[in-house]
Amino acid sequence: EPLLVGRDLHKAFGQTEALRGADVSVRAGEVLAIMGPSGSGKSTLLHCLAGIVRPDSGSIQYQGGDLVAMDDARRSALRRTDFGFVFQFGQLVPELTCLENVALPLRLNGVKRKPAETKARQWLDRLEVGDLGARRPGDVSGGQGQRVAVARALVADPKVVFADEPTGALDSLNGETVMRLLTEAARGTNAAVVLVTHEARVAAHSDREIVVRDGRATDRELVA
Numbered sequence: 001e002p003l004l005v006g007r008d009l010h011k012a013f014g015q016t017e018a019l020r021g022a023d024v025s026v027r028a029g030e031v032l033a034i035m036g037p038s039g040s041g042k043s044t045l046l047h048c049l050a051g052i053v054r055p056d057s058g059s060i061q062y063q064g065g066d067l068v069a070m071d072d073a074r075r076s077a078l079r080r081t082d083f084g085f086v087f088q089f090g091q092l093v094p095e096l097t098c099l100e101n102v103a104l105p106l107r108l109n110g111v112k113r114k115p116a117e118t119k120a121r122q123w124l125d126r127l128e129v130g131d132l133g134a135r136r137p138g139d140v141s142g143g144q145g146q147r148v149a150v151a152r153a154l155v156a157d158p159k160v161v162f163a164d165e166p167t168g169a170l171d172s173l174n175g176e177t178v179m180r181l182l183t184e185a186a187r188g189t190n191a192a193v194v195l196v197t198h199e200a201r202v203a204a205h206s207d208r209e210i211v212v213r214d215g216r217a218t219d220r221e222l223v224a
């Protein structure tokens, strides 16, 4: 029984049909790569599954509810409690320290400052950037910043981490390290990872791949 199932998803932006019938399932704890050429609809599919973009039609089943039918308040509450996010760049709050950035999801879930920062520190250590807690995102390298972002995505024990080209702005060595740390950390907590990438080298870190072409995707796990 999959954790998250999107069926027959359609989404248009004006005249552009970004999704034209996409099926995808995510199992608990798996690392799923969504692959395909630029402009094929990968990001749109990820944003739909993550409850950021509402598809025009189709269903997204998660824990007995349908994200497509859910109101915005419930979807954002679900994102906060159950999902983590890593994007290509720019997702850290520049005014906060790296430690405060990692603690932020816990603070938004009502955890007090001290226990939140203790847990954030442990996650920075796990991502091998424990010495960067006091710095601001503008004062760390791209690779270091992505490790901080991974720590932040995992700190609140999400069921699913959504990662959209998480290594897209990194050189291949830093990209490999971030992918290794992300997948190791997710496997350690049994969080599923939904990873959008157009690079085979990045997808090689996944357990399973789905290809999006012209807004369409099929998932063998759903057909079977």
Ligand code: ADP
Residues within 6 Å of the ligand: 013, 014, 016, 017, 018, 036, 037, 038, 039, 040, 041, 042, 043, 044, 045
């Ligand atoms: P990919 O991630 O595979 O590169 P996207 O999902 O980003 O593909 O985009 C699919 C198509 O939808 C593209 O033609 C893109 O320009 C278009 N698109 C995506 N998001 C928007 C948006 N917010 N507004 C208008 N067009 C969009």
Ligand code: ADP
Residues within 6 Å of the ligand: 038, 039, 043, 044, 165
């Ligand atoms: P990628 O395809 O790698 O995701 P893009 O630059 O295409 O990167 O998209 C980055 C963001 O901009 C996404 O959130 C996407 O939905 C949005 N976007 C993409 N194409 C358009 C567009 N034509 N108009 C407005 N927003 C877009």
